[in-house]
Amino acid sequence: MDIAVRDLAKAYAGRDVLSGVNFNAAPGERLLLLGPSGSGKSTLLNCLCGLQRPDHGVVTLDGATMVSSRSTTAADTLRRRHFGIVFQTLRLVSALSLRANLTLAQKLQTGSTDKPAIDRMLDRLGIVHRADARPHQLSQGEAQRAAIARALVVRPAILVADEPTSALDHGNATRVAALLIELAEETGATLIVATHDDRLRPHFPRTLTLQEGQLAV
Ligand SMILES: Nc1ncnc2c1ncn2[C@@H]1O[C@H](COP(=O)(O)OP(=O)(O)OP(=O)(O)O)[C@@H](O)[C@H]1O
Ligand SMILES: [Mg+2]
Numbered sequence: 001m002d003i004a005v006r007d008l009a010k011a012y013a014g015r016d017v018l019s020g021v022n023f024n025a026a027p028g029e030r031l032l033l034l035g036p037s038g039s040g041k042s043t044l045l046n047c048l049c050g051l052q053r054p055d056h057g058v059v060t061l062d063g064a065t066m067v068s069s070r071s072t073t074a075a076d077t078l079r080r081r082h083f084g085i086v087f088q089t090l091r092l093v094s095a096l097s098l099r100a101n102l103t104l105a106q107k108l109q110t111g112s113t114d115k116p117a118i119d120r121m122l123d124r125l126g127i128v129h130r131a132d133a134r135p136h137q138l139s140q141g142e143a144q145r146a147a148i149a150r151a152l153v154v155r156p157a158i159l160v161a162d163e164p165t166s167a168l169d170h171g172n173a174t175r176v177a178a179l180l181i182e183l184a185e186e187t188g189a190t191l192i193v194a195t196h197d198d199r200l201r202p203h204f205p206r207t208l209t210l211q212e213g214q215l216a217v
Contacts, residue, residue: 001027001061001062001082001157001158001190002024002025002026002027002060002061002062002063003024003025003048003059003060003061003158003190004023004024004025004059004060004063005021005022005023005024005044005048005057005058005059006022006057006058006059006060007020007021007022007056007057007058008020008021008022008044008047008054008056008057008058008059009021009054009055009056009057009213010040010043010044010047010052010054010055010056011055016213017040017043017213018040018043018044018047018054018210018213018214019213019214020213020214021044021057021210021213021214021215022215023208023215025158025190025192026190027157027188027190028184028185028188028189028190029190029191029206030181030184030190030191030193030203030204030205030206031190031191031192031193031204031206031207031208032193032194032195032200032201032203032204032206032207032208033045033192033193033194033195033207033208033209033210034194034195034196034198034201034207034208034209034210035194035196035209035210035211036196037196039210039211040210040213041162041163041194041195041196041210042088042162042194044194044210045085045160045162045192045194047059047067048067048160048192049067049075049079049083049085049160050066050067050072050074050075050076050078050079051072051075051079052072053067053069053071053072054067054068054069055069056069057069059075061078061082066078080108080109081109082156082157082158083156083157083158083159083160084150084151084152084153084154084155084156084158084159084160084189085151085159085160085161085162086147086148086150086151086159086160086161086162086164087147087162088162088163088166090135090143090144090146090147091147092135092143092146092147092150093135094134094135094136095134096134096135097131097132097133097134098122098127098130098131098132098133098134098135098138098146098149099118099119099122099131099132101135101146101150102118102121102122102149102150102153103115103118105150105151105153105154106118106153106154109154109156110154117153118153119131121149121152121153122146122149124149124179124183125145125146125148125149125176125179126145127142127145127146127149130142130146140167141167141168141169141172143167144164144165144166144167144168144176145172145176147164148161148164148176148179148180152180152183155187155189156187156189157188157189157190158189158190158192159180159183159184159189159190159191159192160192160193161180161191161192161193161194162194163194163195163196163197164176164177164180164193164195165177165195165197165199165200166195166197170199173197173199173200174199177199177200177203178203180193181203
């Protein structure tokens, strides 16, 4: 799906974090959003998915408004249908095992579950042996891979990942980046990754950098 961000602005308590942000991502495109800590990467991704309401501007999906300053209601349905999201803070459900976290995501997002697909996804991320563990029993890197598995298991059209390699050592960061790309390519998903981790740069044909609330290409 075509996703377009037009003139997006967001301030917190009168302080501009984003101002006049514009970009497009074509179906299947891979985009890296770089910027130092505090530059507004998470704010931009949250607005993009309709989890936060921008002060100004719109996000469109195939030309139809998904997010605007007026409402994010349409976004809730579209996000569920088309997006997989890896949150910076992961947001795994602490009362549930990894397998149950993925099952719940599938059920909520697609209306049905596919158990073999869940175990295959956990296996590809190297954590199927931890499928019955709860999030607090995982290492940070395992939890990060679980959050990635949960986002991918619904085969989203658009995969948004906020610092998906922050807890990973060099080897795992490279492996996870390669896997994100491989899986996005397999399903034709658009991949938008935000990070301050320069190690990911070589994996992405297109990089946008957030500086003082705006994007430098
Ligand atoms: N809910 C909020 N209320 C007030 N200020 C906020 C809020 N959320 C974020 N900010 C501020 O907005 C700025 C951008 O935050 P954001 O989390 O988007 O940055 P980031 O680029 O994702 O940073 P990091 O790389 O550390 O994750 C920061 O200065 C932050 O302190
Ligand atoms: Mg962030």
